[in-house]
Amino acid sequence: MPILETEVRWVKPPTLGLLDRLYLPAIAEGLSTTIKHVFQPKVTQQFPEERPDLPANYRGLHRLNRDADGRAKCVACFMCSTACPAHCIDIVAAPSPWPDREKYPEMFVIDELRCIYCGMCEQACPCDAIELTSMFDLTGVSRAEMMFDKEKLLSVFDQTAGVGKDPVRTKAGALSCASEPNV
Amino acid sequence: MAVVSINNTPVDVGAERLNLVQAAQMAGVFIPHYCWHPALSVVASCRMCLVEVGEKKPDGSIAMQPRVVPACQTPAKDGTVCITDSEKAKAAQGRTLEGLLLNHPLDCPVCDKAGECKLQDFSYEYGKATSRMVDPKNTPPNKPDIGEHISLFTDRCIMCSRCVRFTREIAGSAELEVIHRGHHSEIDIFPGDPVNNKLAGNVVDLCPVGALANKDFLYQQRVWFLKSDQSVCAGCSTGCSIEVDHNKDVVYRIRPRENPQAQGWFICDEGRFDYAYVNAPERFQQPLSRLANDTLTATAWENAIATLRSELADAGRKDGAAIAGVVSPMLTIEEAFLFAKFITELSTAATLYLGWVPRVGGDEHFPQDRKGNPLGPVKFTIRAEKCPNRRGVEEILKHFQGDVLGLDALLADAGNLKALYLTAGYPPRLGSWLNHEQTHTLARIPLLIVQDLAPSPIAQIARFVLPAATFAEKDGCYVNHANLAQAIHKAVRPGSMGRTDGQIFSYLLNRRGLLHADAVRQELAREVPYFAPLLDMPLGEHGVKLT
Structure with missing residues (x-):
C-alpha cells in the first residue's frame, strides 16, 4: 500500500544561529564532560593484565568433570548432544571397562567455535558430567585446535577445579554427587 | 458379523477371530500391551491391557463384569462391551505399570x-511420575553372552516372555526360558547353549523394553538420531520388508517391517546383520578406466561415460552379435530394464545374460527343531536363492530376447564376444561370483566393463570399472520369489562421487537429469506385459502382486 501524501510530515533541519555556527559553546560543553570524567571513579579494566570478576553463573568454556577415581563422569548418554541447538557435541560411545556403568565416551569432542554457550548441555546432563566454566578468553591458531576432545576437556576440569568460585554448579545435587569430588 | 462396543463406539469386527486389543485397534482405540504380539501366543502375563468388559444381553441391558480383565485374552464376540478409559481401567493400568517399574x-x-521403549511411552501415557518403592531394587547380573548377536540386561526385563515364546513358536529351537519365580524370575538360556538360531535377532525387536540388545547396534547411536526408510531386504528371494535406519549417510540398523504379503513380522539374522558392506570403505567410489600404461585410474564420470559409450557403439557397429550384457539379479527392475534397453539399442543382435544367481544350501523353514526338522506349519522361510530380484530380471530378459540365458551360456559364448558389460553388486558375504577359470575365460574379451561394489579378480582385468550401488542407496522395485513387487527407497547417498546403477544406465542412454524410478517403472509397465499391474499403481508399503 503506498503512503498517502497527507500522511507524510516533512521536517526541516533546525536553522543554526550565530553561536551555533561558531561551535564554541559546543566545544566547551564537550570539554566539561571530559573533565568531569577525569575526577570520577575509573570503570575500565586493564585486560588482560587485570582479570574481570565474572558472575558465578557465567557460561564459558566447557569442562568434563572427573569422579573420585579420576575418570570422566560422563556415561555417554548423548543427552547433551541431543539438547545442543548448535550440534557441536560429537560423542562415540563404547561399552565401559568398569563394572559400575554400562557405557562411557570413547570419544567426546566439542566444537568450541560452533558452540553458542547456551548451557543447555549442562542442564541436560543427568550426572553433572559437563559444565560450563568461567574461562572465556579462548584462543587457538587453527580450527582443529578449537575442537576440544575428551583429554582437553578433562584438563579444563583440572585447571578449574578447586578454584572455589568456578563454577557455581559444583554443589551436590539431588541426582548426583558434587561435581568436584576431591575439592 | 459381530459388533463389539469399544468405549461406547460400536465396531463391526466381521467374522475374524480377534481379541479386544485388535478390535479396539479397529475402532481407533489403543489398548497398551507388552506381552501380547499378533504373531505369538497369548499369555496375558503383563497385565498392561486390563480393561472393563461386559456383555450386551438380548434384552438390550448391559452386564459389566465386576473386575478388570486382560483385553488380549478376551475374544471380541458379538455384543461384547469394552471400556478402556474408565477410572477403574485406568487405575488398573497405572498400578500395573507401578508394579512393572x-x-x-x-x-x-x-x-x-x-x-523407542514401550515402558517409557506407557509410563508417560498411563503411569505415575513417582514410585512408592522404598526397598532396594533387584539387580540381577547382566548376561552379555546370551547370544552371539544378543546381550541381556537382566535388570531391565519386565518378564513379558515374548522372547521365550518367539524362540519356541517361530524359531522352534527354544533356547530361552524363564528361570526362578515371582520377583526373582529372569530370562536365561540353558547353560552353554546361547541363542544363536538364525532368527535370534528378532527377540531384540520383540523386547518392549531395553532388556535384550543387539550387540551390533549397541551404543552406536541413540535411536532419535536415526532416520528410517522403508526398503526390502536384498539378502534372499523372500524379499522381507525392512526399515533401514541411518544417520549422516551411514546405515546403522536393519529392522523388520510387517508385511503379510511378503514375510510376516520378522527377518532373519543374515538380512539383519549383513549390511556392513553398504558402509564399507573398500567399495569403488568412482569410475576407473584402464589407461595405456595398463593401470586402472580414477576417471571423471563425464569422461568415463563418454568413452564407454563411444567404445561400445564402435563395437556395435563392427559386430553387433559380439556385444553382450550380464544383468545381475541384484539390480532393481527399473535398472534391469534400462540396462537391457541400452544393450539392445547398441545392436539388435546383442545378447543379454542373467547374472549369477547365488544359491546357498536349501530353503530353511521355521519353526524347526535343533536338528533342522520342521515343527508344525511354516511361519518363516529363509530362501536358498540369495538375491532379491531374479524373477523381475528374468521377465525383463524374456521380454527383450525371448529366453533367459544364464552364466553358463555366457561362458560358452565368451570366445565370440568382443564387448561385455557385467553388472554385479553382490554382497561380499556370498564370496567371489566368478572362479579363477571363469575369470580367465572372460579375460580374453577386449572390452570388458564391470559394474560392481568392491574390487574383485574380474574388476582387476576390466577395461572399465563402474561403482555399483547397494539396496540402501537406490529407489526402485524388487520382485520376490512369489511375484510380489515391492518398493525400495533410497536411505543413504552412494558416496560423494557415487552414482546408482540406474543413473549410470540413464547416462548411457543419453537421458537427461536425475533418474526417477517411478517414471521408469511406468515405462516398463507399459512395455512389458508381466509388469502391467504396476501401471498407475503405487507400490505402497506392502507391494503389488504380479500375475
Whole structure:
C-alpha cells in the first residue's frame, strides 16, 4: 500500500544561529564532560593484565568433570548432544571397562567455535558430567585446535577445579554427587 | 458379523477371530500391551491391557463384569462391551505399570532402547511420575553372552516372555526360558547353549523394553538420531520388508517391517546383520578406466561415460552379435530394464545374460527343531536363492530376447564376444561370483566393463570399472520369489562421487537429469506385459502382486 501524501510530515533541519555556527559553546560543553570524567571513579579494566570478576553463573568454556577415581563422569548418554541447538557435541560411545556403568565416551569432542554457550548441555546432563566454566578468553591458531576432545576437556576440569568460585554448579545435587569430588 | 462396543463406539469386527486389543485397534482405540504380539501366543502375563468388559444381553441391558480383565485374552464376540478409559481401567493400568517399574533400574539415559521403549511411552501415557518403592531394587547380573548377536540386561526385563515364546513358536529351537519365580524370575538360556538360531535377532525387536540388545547396534547411536526408510531386504528371494535406519549417510540398523504379503513380522539374522558392506570403505567410489600404461585410474564420470559409450557403439557397429550384457539379479527392475534397453539399442543382435544367481544350501523353514526338522506349519522361510530380484530380471530378459540365458551360456559364448558389460553388486558375504577359470575365460574379451561394489579378480582385468550401488542407496522395485513387487527407497547417498546403477544406465542412454524410478517403472509397465499391474499403481508399503 503506498503512503498517502497527507500522511507524510516533512521536517526541516533546525536553522543554526550565530553561536551555533561558531561551535564554541559546543566545544566547551564537550570539554566539561571530559573533565568531569577525569575526577570520577575509573570503570575500565586493564585486560588482560587485570582479570574481570565474572558472575558465578557465567557460561564459558566447557569442562568434563572427573569422579573420585579420576575418570570422566560422563556415561555417554548423548543427552547433551541431543539438547545442543548448535550440534557441536560429537560423542562415540563404547561399552565401559568398569563394572559400575554400562557405557562411557570413547570419544567426546566439542566444537568450541560452533558452540553458542547456551548451557543447555549442562542442564541436560543427568550426572553433572559437563559444565560450563568461567574461562572465556579462548584462543587457538587453527580450527582443529578449537575442537576440544575428551583429554582437553578433562584438563579444563583440572585447571578449574578447586578454584572455589568456578563454577557455581559444583554443589551436590539431588541426582548426583558434587561435581568436584576431591575439592 | 459381530459388533463389539469399544468405549461406547460400536465396531463391526466381521467374522475374524480377534481379541479386544485388535478390535479396539479397529475402532481407533489403543489398548497398551507388552506381552501380547499378533504373531505369538497369548499369555496375558503383563497385565498392561486390563480393561472393563461386559456383555450386551438380548434384552438390550448391559452386564459389566465386576473386575478388570486382560483385553488380549478376551475374544471380541458379538455384543461384547469394552471400556478402556474408565477410572477403574485406568487405575488398573497405572498400578500395573507401578508394579512393572518396581525392579526396573530406570537407567534410560544409558539404555539403548530409550526413545523407542514401550515402558517409557506407557509410563508417560498411563503411569505415575513417582514410585512408592522404598526397598532396594533387584539387580540381577547382566548376561552379555546370551547370544552371539544378543546381550541381556537382566535388570531391565519386565518378564513379558515374548522372547521365550518367539524362540519356541517361530524359531522352534527354544533356547530361552524363564528361570526362578515371582520377583526373582529372569530370562536365561540353558547353560552353554546361547541363542544363536538364525532368527535370534528378532527377540531384540520383540523386547518392549531395553532388556535384550543387539550387540551390533549397541551404543552406536541413540535411536532419535536415526532416520528410517522403508526398503526390502536384498539378502534372499523372500524379499522381507525392512526399515533401514541411518544417520549422516551411514546405515546403522536393519529392522523388520510387517508385511503379510511378503514375510510376516520378522527377518532373519543374515538380512539383519549383513549390511556392513553398504558402509564399507573398500567399495569403488568412482569410475576407473584402464589407461595405456595398463593401470586402472580414477576417471571423471563425464569422461568415463563418454568413452564407454563411444567404445561400445564402435563395437556395435563392427559386430553387433559380439556385444553382450550380464544383468545381475541384484539390480532393481527399473535398472534391469534400462540396462537391457541400452544393450539392445547398441545392436539388435546383442545378447543379454542373467547374472549369477547365488544359491546357498536349501530353503530353511521355521519353526524347526535343533536338528533342522520342521515343527508344525511354516511361519518363516529363509530362501536358498540369495538375491532379491531374479524373477523381475528374468521377465525383463524374456521380454527383450525371448529366453533367459544364464552364466553358463555366457561362458560358452565368451570366445565370440568382443564387448561385455557385467553388472554385479553382490554382497561380499556370498564370496567371489566368478572362479579363477571363469575369470580367465572372460579375460580374453577386449572390452570388458564391470559394474560392481568392491574390487574383485574380474574388476582387476576390466577395461572399465563402474561403482555399483547397494539396496540402501537406490529407489526402485524388487520382485520376490512369489511375484510380489515391492518398493525400495533410497536411505543413504552412494558416496560423494557415487552414482546408482540406474543413473549410470540413464547416462548411457543419453537421458537427461536425475533418474526417477517411478517414471521408469511406468515405462516398463507399459512395455512389458508381466509388469502391467504396476501401471498407475503405487507400490505402497506392502507391494503389488504380479500375475
